[in-house]
Amino acid sequence: MGLGWQRIAWLAAKRLLIAIIIVFFVAPIILIFLTSIKSRVDALAFPPVWIFSPTFMNFEEIFELYDFGLYFRNTLVAATASTIVAMALGVPAAYSLARYKFRGHSNLAFWILSIRITPPIAAMIPVFILFRNLRLLDSIPGLVLIYCTFNLPFVVWMMRGFFEDLPIDLEESAMVDGCSRFGAFARVALILAAPGLASTAILTFLFTWNEFIFALILTGTNARTMPVAVQLFMRETGILWGHMTAAAVIMMLPTVVLTFFIQRYLVRGLTFGAIK
Amino acid sequence: MNKKGTFNRKLSRREALKLFGAGGLGLYLASYVPGVAAASAQPSWSFPKNIIAQPRKYKFPAEGKPYAGTKINVSMVAEAKPDALKKVLPRFTEKTGIEVNLDILPYPTLQEKQFTVMTQQTGALDGVHVDCVWMGQYAGQGWIAPVDDLVAETDPEYLMLEDFHPAILAEQCMWEDKLYGLPFINAIHTLYYRTDIFDKHGLKPPETWEELREAAKLITEAESKNGVYGVTFMGKRGVQLLCTYVNFLGAFGSYFYDKNYVATLDSPEAIAALEFFVSLVPYANPGVLSQDWDECFATFAAGNAAMNIQWQNAAPGFADPSKSKIIGKWGITLTPGNKLPDGTIRRSPTFGGWCIGIATDSKNREAVWELMLWATSLEMERELAYAMPSSRKSVLGDPEFQKKYIEYETMLKSYDYALGRPRIPEWPQMADLIEAALSEAMTGAKTPEQALKDVNPLLNEILMSAGYQKA
């Protein structure tokens, strides 16, 4: 065949396309990062300045002036606690759905999935009223509880797929050796599904970390999380871009880092295990 | 049910008689639109006698820190004055021992956050900042409680309730003849104009809307090639556009609804007001219809418009060299009005502002009252004036302050004509519809007449289903 000029042009075009795509998807994120470490004057310059002396003033100020430490802690606590609760309840449930084919087990599984698909805004109204009567509004336990409605189905659905992938023989032989059902689950299945377990937990954490609607409606001042708190920087008289971008960077950081760890299971996680 | 309404500022018989002398349409309006009624240029505001404290032994401001250790949660809007208050709060804590958790939130989410907490009725929120148009929802529906009893126990020498401008007190803090809080942040629409451009063309600041349009036309024709347009305003759909329309609506002799709660936006006067407003668009800068507060500010501060209809709170920015290119080249005056047959001018500068109220479920009423007293005291009002203007007559009228803050004189004058928006609990719903209609008319999607005639029945429906109207 040889490298005819047509082929070279085709290759070059492809490379160029890939470059454009990468720039389109990555540049905005880098831009936000750059803005967050600019001084106020540099951040508001037009045309934008590209060479500047970086400063962490914005980061310091959002913690000093806006109580961002509290919102950070709230987000972290709510995300961690709800991940633990969802895993603790969801993993055994997933195991029993994967291993026991009782009548209606697939209906139950689909019902669980459908909860995840319901628009949160639709669930919001009754939940708000329920929480109001239970005095759970604006509290971290309330948030953790409500995050279960979308974390639990996710954990069940994901882990069910992982357990189904495991060969059943190992558990059976463990039970022949005298392990109980729980023993087989805890000693064999859980260990074998460890990578799936870890990636499910990480994805659950990330979804919760990023969650906005529930936090928007169910929190006031005490339990306010970071995604809701960014509104502090949008004022009638203009947006405080330095603070805003600093907050955005703090929110993005864990997601970016953790994404690298769960590459392998990302597709599975994002499609509820529909694609492995 | 029918009684709870906007027009709770009762006029005394004598005042009413005085107003009925104003003549023309004003006579009809006098009974229910205080701002318009005042168009006779005779201030109609008087101080409600029943809430002035009687001399006795006073509990407030308290001696010897009786509330030390109390922690109160207060929610306020993200504007310059609460920010300034937050900075000096340590002094309050030192003085009284009361700890204040002041949560400052931007306007769009403030109300729902306050409600999220208040609706549980646990008293988790003690002090709330209430926009005047929310009074129906907050006071009328029982979320904040009257403070008359606290006033009675407060040293009048310290409180000086009569020093607050009565218009401000009535619009921002009163509901059905009861006081529900003290004013903190007050605002009114004014007209800014460029003194240099007006001098160049031999113009005087307009007194009537007609004069304003003529001046805007003249300046646009002469100066638009230099990037300077006749007028600018907040034309983007939203609460600001609606507020701007009030300046015209009252001046043209109409209001959102009449005393029987029948919507009147399809009246010839309301339509004429909107038609006039729309007729200013050709003489405004090209981006006027996407301007909110900050964009409008930026247009005038950059020198791209010769006149600007905006809240008085833009004034400090125009005098700030880091934000403004028009330092020393601008003036501020009352929003124009329409000339009545007797020669007086009927104006209706839009009224806005906030009150600090005490949540009904708060368990720390006294501590919140201490904070309110301190934050709105004469001393603090003078100190915080650098952030936003005071609500006190003595500060607004102080020659020294008037020199420093150019807008004070105009504000004082404007309050005599100020026209507020309805404050019934259903207003947010109605406002949403009206904002959409105004936006349609401004952008030319509908004629002003069509837009208003389309929206009027929808407003009536709300008013009827809320029980104000008899079917």
Next chain:
Amino acid sequence: MTSTTTVTAQRRQRPLFRTRFWAHWSAPAIMLIPAVVILVALSLFPMFYSLWLSFNEWNLGDRTATWRFVGLKNFITIFTTDPFFWPSVRVSVTFTGVTVAVQTLLGLGIALLFSEEFRGRGLLRTLIVLPLMISPVVAGLIWRFMYNTDLGMVNYLLYLLGIDKVDWLGRQVSAMPAVMLADIWQWTPFVALILMAAIQALPDEPFEAALIDGANRWQTFRYLTLPMIRPALMVAILIRTMDSFKIFDLIYVLTLGGPGVSTQVLGLYTYKWGFKFFQMGYASALSYLMIFMMVVFANIIVFFMRRRVD
């Protein structure tokens, strides 16, 4: 663990059928029931509650207000006199249609571009995935900054080309496309990622055979790749349609539904009735209509999925 075994050992003494039943079902029941109970409490109960609420009128903002049964009034009002319901449906449907279509096509293109081996492919693929993992709120902030009239990157690029500043989010005509672009930026990687995985999992033999038969690129794509990745494609479309239709965060941050009602999606409109006007009954009715529409859309897509497979 020993205690568990002893318990099981003791059970062996009991009558046969009960032991078997219990031995078989105790474990799954104990494992499953807590999760199901929580989900019923947090989802099924509220849904029925909200269904009942949708036939009532209740102003949560009024301290003294109580429920008032109004039958179908809320639904009738929505369908007949509500001036913003149908526009909101239109906005939601347009938004969903356009973004899903563009994301599918773009995602497919990117997946194909990345299907061939080249240096640095792994890293670049990770980079593309980033928008997907960040919070929609942050994505909204990023684009709000990009679109900013005075200092945004978009206007800067136009400025380099000598074009005047545009107020992207403030204009009726440009707000919707601007919001769509932000959504496309965030979710195209989703489609791309799924399709990359699907393409990678394809067997080699049919493609080798096609090469021998002299099929060109387009033919291989049209008659081999596309049919083989169809299931993955449909899953991606299904999930994107559902998510797109319920969009809230991104629009809340970018435009709050404005200017006018040009970007007011159904989710935002429902939110307004619930948490701005506090009319809980009316908002419940709206939310039920939203769920109903989602079910209809999901079924349409599933119908197409099945039909093509058959």
